[in-house]
Amino acid sequence: MKNTKTIILRKSLFLITNMIENIESLHNVDEFLKIHGRNLKMLAVLAEERNSDFIQKKILEYPSITKTELEYYIADVKGEKSLLTVVAGPVVGFLVNIISTKGKSLGVIKNKLKTIKEINVMMDRVVEDPIFEEVYLKTI
Numbered sequence: 001m002k003n004t005k006t007i008i009l010r011k012s013l014f015l016i017t018n019m020i021e022n023i024e025s026l027h028n029v030d031e032f033l034k035i036h037g038r039n040l041k042m043l044a045v046l047a048e049e050r051n052s053d054f055i056q057k058k059i060l061e062y063p064s065i066t067k068t069e070l071e072y073y074i075a076d077v078k079g080e081k082s083l084l085t086v087v088a089g090p091v092v093g094f095l096v097n098i099i100s101t102k103g104k105s106l107g108v109i110k111n112k113l114k115t116i117k118e119i120n121v122m123m124d125r126v127v128e129d130p131i132f133e134e135v136y137l138k139t140i
Contacts, residue, residue: 009042010127013120020117023077029070036065036116043123054133055126058119063112073109 016036019026026032040059047055104112125132 005042006046006127009039009046010124012039012042013124013127017117017120017124020113023074026074029067029074032070033065033067039120043127046127050130052126052130052133054137055123058123058126061115062119063115065109065112065116069104069109069112072104073106073113076106 012035016032016039019032040062043055043059046052047059122132122136126136
């Protein structure tokens with residue numbers, strides 16, 4: 001039987017991946033950040049338990065993402081316009097978004113989420129069966 005922590009971690013990794021693929025499943029940004037943060041902590045514990053340099057290195061490859069960046073991404077995906085964009089125009093709205101995300105464009109944010117998704121898929125396999133560490137090490 002599988003370890004309960006492993007099952008929870010795999011479900012949480014899947015949940016974040018699903019939220020990225022299907023933004024409507026995301027109830028709120030804080031939920032995403034909380035689950036993602038918990039995943040990173042659980043992966044760190046697993047890396048220590050397995051004495052896995054591979055998992056430790058992958059944890060470091062996760063990009064940091066902020067609440068503001070996620071809110072900007074979600075608004076874009078849902079086609080939501082801020083009041084400022086409606087009143088002052090798209091250029092002003094774009095500049096405000098760039099300032100609030102500390103210079104992160106929508107493309108940069110999308111790349112961060114893509115990277116999180118890709119690492120989550122990889123980590124799910126490694127969590128399920130440690131043999132995948134060797135497989136990935138041979139293919140990287």
